[in-house]
Amino acid sequence: MEILASRVLFRPADYRRSVEFYRDEVGLAIAREYGAGTVFYAGQSLIELAGHGAPTEGTPPFPGALWLQVRDVYATQTELEGRGVPIAREARQEPWGLHELHVTDPDGVTLIFVQIPEMHPLRRDTRND
The missing domain is CATH 3.10.180.10 (2,3-Dihydroxybiphenyl 1,2-Dioxygenase, domain 1)
Known part of the structure; x- marks a missing residue:
């Protein structure tokens, strides 16, 4: 396929x-x-x-979340707040190293805006580590 x-x-x-x-x-x-x-x-x-x-009655429209990578999650939070978007969880660094911000769409779907720091394994070749 x-x-x-x-x-x-x-x-x-x-x-x-x-x-x-x-x-x-x-x-x-x-x-x-x-x-x-x-x-x-x-x-x-x-x-x-x-x-x-x-939408299917009685079930969430999407059981997961949307993962949206941005360059600067803190600037994204400021931009969204300026548009009046309620922030479900403010931007912060997670224990796994990513910086995340959560917003919820009108149907309850979580949008996770993610900033990947420069030295995070997602941004570098770890084959030789």
């Missing part, structure tokens, strides 16, 4: 509210609008909000 592309697909409870959140509050650029949905750029991935269908 060959995977040609991938994206995360959400079926939000309130499509318009979710589009406003990702476009206006988080500030993601639109990759494509197709009448029944909107696709956003998210680094090397895409986030699609479907305006058709419905």
Whole structure:
């Protein structure tokens, strides 16, 4: 099997509210609008909000979290606060070395904004360590 592309697909409870959140509050650029949905750029991935269908009743729309790498998580927090986005958990360095900031979308999906420090193993070749 060959995977040609991938994206995360959400079926939000309130499509318009979710589009406003990702476009206006988080500030993601639109990759494509197709009448029944909107696709956003998210680094090397895409986030699609479907305006058709419905979320499954009684279950969370997405059981995990979105991991979004940024250059400066503290500047990202300031930018989001300036747009009025509530911060679920302020930016801080985690015991595993990453700097993380948590925000929750209108359907309860956690967005984890991550800054990877220069010397973290994710940013260097550890094959010879």
